Amino acid sequence: MTRLLIADDNAAIRDILSIAANAAGFDTVPAIDGADAWQKFSRENIDLILLDVMLPKMDGFALCRKIRQESAVPIIMITARGDDYDRIMGLDLGADDYVVKPFSTAEVMARVKAVLRRWQKDTPAGNNLTCGNLCLHEQQGRVEIEGSPLSLTHKEYDLLHLFLTHPQQIFSREQLLDLLWGYDYSGDTRTVDTHIRRLRAKLDKAGLEGGSIATVWGRGYRWELGGSKP
Numbered sequence: 001m002t003r004l005l006i007a008d009d010n011a012a013i014r015d016i017l018s019i020a021a022n023a024a025g026f027d028t029v030p031a032i033d034g035a036d037a038w039q040k041f042s043r044e045n046i047d048l049i050l051l052d053v054m055l056p057k058m059d060g061f062a063l064c065r066k067i068r069q070e071s072a073v074p075i076i077m078i079t080a081r082g083d084d085y086d087r088i089m090g091l092d093l094g095a096d097d098y099v100v101k102p103f104s105t106a107e108v109m110a111r112v113k114a115v116l117r118r119w120q121k122d123t124p125a126g127n128n129l130t131c132g133n134l135c136l137h138e139q140q141g142r143v144e145i146e147g148s149p150l151s152l153t154h155k156e157y158d159l160l161h162l163f164l165t166h167p168q169q170i171f172s173r174e175q176l177l178d179l180l181w182g183y184d185y186s187g188d189t190r191t192v193d194t195h196i197r198r199l200r201a202k203l204d205k206a207g208l209e210g211g212s213i214a215t216v217w218g219r220g221y222r223w224e225l226g227g228s229k230p
Helices: 011-023 034-043 060-068 084-092 105-119 154-165 173-181 190-205
Strands: 003-007 027-031 048-052 075-079 097-100 128-131 134-137 142-145 148-150 211-216 220-225
Touching: 003 011, 003 034, 011 027, 011 105, 027 034, 034 048, 034 060, 048 060, 048 105, 060 075, 075 105, 084 190, 097 105, 128 154, 134 154, 154 173, 154 190, 154 220, 173 190, 173 220, 190 211
Parallel strands: 003 027, 003 048, 048 075, 075 097
Antiparallel strands: 128 134, 134 142, 142 148, 211 220
16 A cells, blocks of 8 residues: 655644545555654655655755655655745755645645656556666666666656657756646746756766766757767
8 A cells, every 4th residue: 555654743734634645545654743754754665755844853845855865755845835935945855746735635635646646657567768878767767877776856767767768859947847847837947957957966976978968058958869968
């Protein structure tokens, strides 16, 4: 059964989300603060995290950053404010989506299911994408360079997958937002630049050969074959 970690210091919200998640067929693990959430994430097999921004002991931004150093598990941020800053900050740190309080449980569960559908794609077994010394294993959702695993966030993985399946095609920032963040994303397009920069840095550090993410000035980005740097 798919297991959700629900991290919120408000017991009523934890209970409401747990009831809705259980009714939708999910198992739930509650966490009362950031430290508790980190311990349970480290101990349990978690498939998705509902993460409140304003957590005691360790806030949601800090916890998201810490989790992203270890895992690409899907994260949906929960914020009490509708400010663009909170949304952009969470997405830049690697969150996959966000909801704003007050919310309907139906909306939250719909977002959970949508994120899980994107994350748990039904891909054919053994379908690998390769470029130079890089290999992306679609079935396992992992990436290797020279046989060594490369740790990517969910969005970094999605970006790389999109580029590898459409080499030489130019994607504007707006197109990337629509394809990977969703057409209703209302944040700053600069979040694309942030994710591209971090993905490039990881690929370069791992010694990627045979391809690169190139900037096409005034138009966007594309995957360029060959060993040249962007």
